[in-house]
Amino acid sequence: MSTPVVQAERLRKAYGSTVAVADVSLTVERGEIYGILGRNGAGKTTTVEMLAGLRTPDAGTVRVLGLDPTRDATALHERVGLQLQESALPDRLRVREALDLYASFYARPADPADLLDLLGLTAKAGTAFKDLSGGQKQRLSVALALVGRPEVAILDELTTGLDPHARRETWAVVEAIRSAGVTIVLVTHLMEEAERLCDRIALIASGRVSAVGTPEQIVALAHGEQVLRVRPDGAVTDDVLLGALAGVPGVRDASVDDRTLVVRGGGTLVQDVLVALDRHGVRTSDVRLDRASLEDAFVSLTGDGPGTAADARPSVPASASEV
Numbered sequence: 001m002s003t004p005v006v007q008a009e010r011l012r013k014a015y016g017s018t019v020a021v022a023d024v025s026l027t028v029e030r031g032e033i034y035g036i037l038g039r040n041g042a043g044k045t046t047t048v049e050m051l052a053g054l055r056t057p058d059a060g061t062v063r064v065l066g067l068d069p070t071r072d073a074t075a076l077h078e079r080v081g082l083q084l085q086e087s088a089l090p091d092r093l094r095v096r097e098a099l100d101l102y103a104s105f106y107a108r109p110a111d112p113a114d115l116l117d118l119l120g121l122t123a124k125a126g127t128a129f130k131d132l133s134g135g136q137k138q139r140l141s142v143a144l145a146l147v148g149r150p151e152v153a154i155l156d157e158l159t160t161g162l163d164p165h166a167r168r169e170t171w172a173v174v175e176a177i178r179s180a181g182v183t184i185v186l187v188t189h190l191m192e193e194a195e196r197l198c199d200r201i202a203l204i205a206s207g208r209v210s211a212v213g214t215p216e217q218i219v220a221l222a223h224g225e226q227v228l229r230v231r232p233d234g235a236v237t238d239d240v241l242l243g244a245l246a247g248v249p250g251v252r253d254a255s256v257d258d259r260t261l262v263v264r265g266g267g268t269l270v271q272d273v274l275v276a277l278d279r280h281g282v283r284t285s286d287v288r289l290d291r292a293s294l295e296d297a298f299v300s301l302t303g304d305g306p307g308t309a310a311d312a313r314p315s316v317p318a319s320a321s322e323v
Contacts, residue, residue: 002029002030003066004027004028004029004030005028005029005030005064005065005151005152005183006026006027006028006034006051006062006063006064006065006152006183006185007026007027007028007062007063008024008025008026008027008047008050008051008060008061008062008063009025009060009061009062010023010024010025010059010060010061011023011024011025011047011050011057011059011060011062012024012057012058012059012060013043013046013050013055013057013058014058019207020043020046020207021043021046021047021050021057021207022043022206022207022208023207023208023209024043024047024060024202024204024207024208024209025060025209026202026209026212028152028183028185029183030183031178031181031183032178032183032184032199032200033174033178033184033186033197033198033199034183034184034185034186034198034199034200034201034202035186035187035188035194035197035198035200035201035202036048036185036186036187036188036201036202036204037188037189037191037194037198037201037202037203037204037298038189038203038204038205038302039189039205039302040189042189042204042205042206042207042302043204043206043207043208044156044187044189044204045085045156045157045187047204048154048156048185048187050062050069051064051069051154051185052064052069052076052080052082052154053069053070053073053076053077054082056070064076064080064152065079065080065151065152067079077148078106078107078148079148079150079151079152080150080151080152080153080154081145081146081147081148081150081152081153081154081182082145082153082154082156083141083142083144083145083153083154083155083156083158084141084156085156085157085160085187087141088129089129089140090129091128091129091130092128092129092130093128093129094125094126094127094128094129095116095121095124095125095126095127095129095132095140096112096116096125096126098129098140098144099112099115099116099143099144099147100112102144102147102148103147105148106147106148106149108149109147109148109149110146110147110148110149112143112147115143115146115147116143118143118146118173118176118177118180119139119140119142119143119173120139120169120173121136121139121140121143124136133166134161134162134163134166135162135163135165135166135167135169135170138158138159138162138166138170139169139170139173142155142158142170142173142174142177146177146182150182151182151183152182152183152184152185153177153182153183153184153185154184154185154187155174155184155185155186155187156187157187157188157189158170158174158186158187158188159171159188159190159193160189160190167193171193171196171197174186174197175197186198191293191294191295191298194215194294195215195294198215199214200212200213200214201213201214201215201218201294203218203298203301203302204302205301205302210301210302211297211301215294218294218297218298218301219291219292219293219294219296219297220266221297221301226264226265226266226269226270226289226290226291227262227263227264227289227290227291228262228263228264228265228269228270228273228287228288228289228290229260229261229262229263229286229287229288229289229290230260230261230263230273230274230277230284230286230287231259231260231261231284231285231286231287232259232261232277232282232283232284232285233283233284233285234283236282238256240280240282241254241256241261241277241282242254242255242256242261243280244276244277244279244280244282245263245273245276248272248273248276249267249268249272250265250266250267250268250269250272251263251264251265251269251272251273252264252265252266253265269289270287270289274287
């Protein structure tokens, strides 16, 4: 098995009496987009700042590409690109000038022209920073993070404040970066963004990891129940519909509402129910499956929802190897 690109164990960081990161462990494999998902103030930015060597952990260990971000900061900065949550350039600095300046910091920089093309900024090469749109500024920030040819890119709240069109353009850029072979650590509080981009996600709440897994695994972990609604084709009695489900694995509850069979359960529920109905001669005219969303799972697993106590969150796997 290959060595993880990023490995953090039991990270902790406090500022006086305020604990920003209480206990965070995570593992990022080469070539994946790994999401760190949580509400504002959950400890996401402090976590990635420790990964990037911008802050020193009070406790715990970090290795990025086998290097200690604190001890090996110079070597690591040659191999890791960082896009911060808040960054700005001088108003009059032009896009190509900014890329040329940053390229001068590296021994083997990427070609600025190639980055302008990759990020859709070629037409803006001569534009001053102050005249760029919000989405264009974000794309320039990503270009500056990539100019050193990094093996790992850390992108912090990349699309915050962007309109829906600019956000989707930026998502396409992230996917293009990964296709070019860069491992990405993506910090976000947007559920749609995490579902669209991330191979795996670590949910963070109150400075702790609540769960790790693919978006689908996390949804299943929090809300394993599926709700299947089946409308039979033709006249079928309620007794026949319910009787067909006797002994079907995964079915936890079934009822009939206005000629629609409503089945709750888990596992391979859809396949099992439809096979059972077919065996009893029941044909279907409409089938609908309702599942929980990532946002539902986030609220359930972190306790970060309206009317939900943080200390009431369930105990769930917090290690990538456990999911």
